[in-house]
Amino acid sequence: MPQEEKSEATIAPADRPDANRPDDVRYDAQRVETKWFERWQRDALLYAADPESDGAKPTKKKYYVLEMLPYPSGALHIGHVRNYAIGDALARYMWMNGYNVLHPMGWDSFGLPAENAAIKNNTPPREWTQANIANMKAQMNRLGFAYDWSREVTTCLPEYYRWNQWFFLKFYEKGLAYRKKSKVNWCSQCCTVLANEQVVNGNCWRHEETPVVQRDLEQWFLRITDYAEELLRDIDKLDGWPDKVRTMQRNWIGRSEGALIDFKVADDATGAVIRVFTTRVDTIFGATSVQLAPQHPLVAGFTRYNQVLGASVEQLIAEQRKAKEAGDIGAIEKRGVNTGHYAVNPYNGERIPIWVANYVLMDYGTGAIMSVPAHDDRDFDFAKKYKLEIRLVVLPVSTDPDETIAEPPLPFVAEEGMLINSGRFSNLSCEDAKRKMSAEAEQNGFGKAAVTYRLKDWGISRQRYWGTPIPMVYCEKDGIVPVPEKDLPVLLPDNVDITLTGASPLTRVPEFVNTTCPKCGGPARRESDTMDTFVDSSWYFYRYTDPHNDHAPFDSKAAQYWFPIDQYIGGVEHAILHLIYSRFWTKFMRDLGMIRNDEPVEHQFSQGMVIKDGAKMSKNRGNVVSPDEMVERYGADAARLYSLFAAPPDRDMDWQDSGIEGIRKFLGRVYRFVLHHAHPEHPDWNRSVPIDLAPPARAVQRKLHQTIKRVTDDFQGRWHFNTCISAIMELVNALYGAEEAIGKNAVPLPLVAEAQRDLALMLAPFAPYLAHELWEMLGETGSLLKAPWPKYDAVLAKEEEIEIPVQVNGKLRGRVVVPADAAEELVVERALADEKVKSASTGKQIVKKIYVPGKLLNLVVR
């Protein structure tokens, strides 16, 4: 750019078109955005990642930035805009920093809403979904998000879902997909089964007022529990994830180490056994009853000839259900009933009563516990209420020799310590006792050490239409037979009657259901359930790396180049379901040898919700902000910029209509400045900035470099886009402040040019439309998208003079201005000359001087 050695740029004020400038030029966002929108539609491939994944030696570092793909519900909402504005800013920033960026988008397009809409509006789900995708894609484009649409993935298309089926066959082949009749969660509104993960406080995740009921159904399950240990262990590796999400996943997996112990039912001819799970087998000599969940299979036997007991058990079940519906199972009043039967403690042969209790849950552990009132607060409560024996078997022995054992013995001890009253195990530490007792149980065949998880296998069968058909066939002769790979995809038929009957709609399509057995060729029936849509989203991001592959889900090389995802961005509501299934799928694919990474996502980011008028936006509350309306009124840049400016991205953001108004003003301010100060035709425009600048010019230059530093630091170090934008606003304010000097040529034109170019570059990730317009106004012809991010010069950013606050005894009393590199002596000397400092310290002695270089001086006086 430097062309001539003559450095001082001069132009006569009359040369500037702003001599009589029209101050009321308004920034016409619609005109500018429409212009660029049309160009970008034409140049869509601009956003495509460089094809470096085919084994060629990479020339750039890759960066995979991904926002969670949306469900095509009809229209984007403001939460989407916020999510994508973050991702797009990041993608653009990384492009400008020279990375090979993959920034794709797709559609999680199977699922219930399409069916419900179809029933309501009498439109086939496919049409409804396609129309929504078209609309939302148009919205995304209008918002200016730079997606590589050549990699678009739509999960409801056979070219995608056939690979769901392919994966299912692989799971089946490896013994990780199985079918079993089981009690399942059924939502009567959805008319389908829900995964455990989709049950919230006993209610359906979609219908918060609809209690989930239990039904017996034949279901397909994926053995995610085989990976429970690894899923748990590898959480430790995810240091790029928020702690909150990691904790939620840990809780969800819910690992618990203990022992399974069998108690024989006394005097029972059938040899019935109650298996309990306990983490405190060491306290088993203190077990004074066995407690069964009301739904425990043995209970039915006990109540068969005992109506009174049966009625009590029914009561307990009702109480549990009520508490679950209220989402308050933790506060249920403990109640129980004695069955009159006895169980035998296998360690000492003691007979203890068998009770049924409402605080014992059928779906955790074995649905039966040994009750040790002296060492478990729940059992303690229960025993007090029903006057059951409380027997102390552990003393809290401290390692501190000075500490004596509490006397008289406590009735209740939660801590571990040393065993008493436990026969041959007495005097052992709890830790040793657990080990020895588990070993003895195993030797004698009445139990073993065991680990249980809260995590259950993933039930993926759904009795609905709009999903991936499960590629299985039932033959009278050969039983369950997988569809051969070569016959995939099993196509989802169109024109299906999807009215809700409780049975899968596909059962009513004879040409779908009736088929031949792939093994024997005889008549057979197709599986008519479809897959949970969380299957679709468990691996879609791999498909982006090789979206058109028609002989594999993706090419391993492509996936290896791009994975793991460098930055994944989405709502915290997916912290458990989607993210845990995705991790599971990745580990499975790794075990199949398809990929090498253990985890799909390096850095995970959960953005906050968008709140309006103190509440989450929802149609019911009527506080929804429509992105279309915002784009129409203020433009896409304003909508995006505001969603980034109003709060740091990880926090909930309060949407205020007046706030976006301020952003619109800011964009106009930027536009007008450049309108009046862009003179690319001037011969001095592209010269280098002179070295020795007069104070007003130096101030502009300093502010410029300080701004670049702040925006860069806040962007990559902290993701504080709100302060990035504030910093840019300050720069613009400073440029307006320098207008008089610029008008008098006190600021050389090359510096004015540089400031505007850097301003456009820094705005590019946040407000791409305006940034591109500015870039053009500044006479630049190259692509802004991949123009280099501006660099700051630390020397030029440095202040020559600084103001040092002076405190006396910690209270601010004055300020002194000194050269930036001033020695302490000078600062103290000037400080002591300050009137206010003087008056605050007269008649007193300075006992201490604390000088923090460049920051502050504190004089301690007495």
Add this chain to the structure above:
RNA sequence: GCGAAAGUGGCGGAAUUGGCAGACGCACCAGACUUAGGAUCUGGCGGGUAAAACCGUGGGGGUUCGAGUCCCCCCUUUCGCACCA
């Protein structure tokens, strides 16, 4: 009950390592320009005072020359988990 995050002007929010509390923006007030202003530009804007003093980051204590920031206790809000045996 357990765990996490948060609490700062009228509002959204800044303050990155313990160092000028309130950057930036909204709202409000004033001025300039103007036939006009819901445009634009400039200035003001925590409370308090004539001006100072002084008071101010949910409350109370503490450490420190110095605390929004660190420690202890408490309160409130949001989120997650919840008789998990």
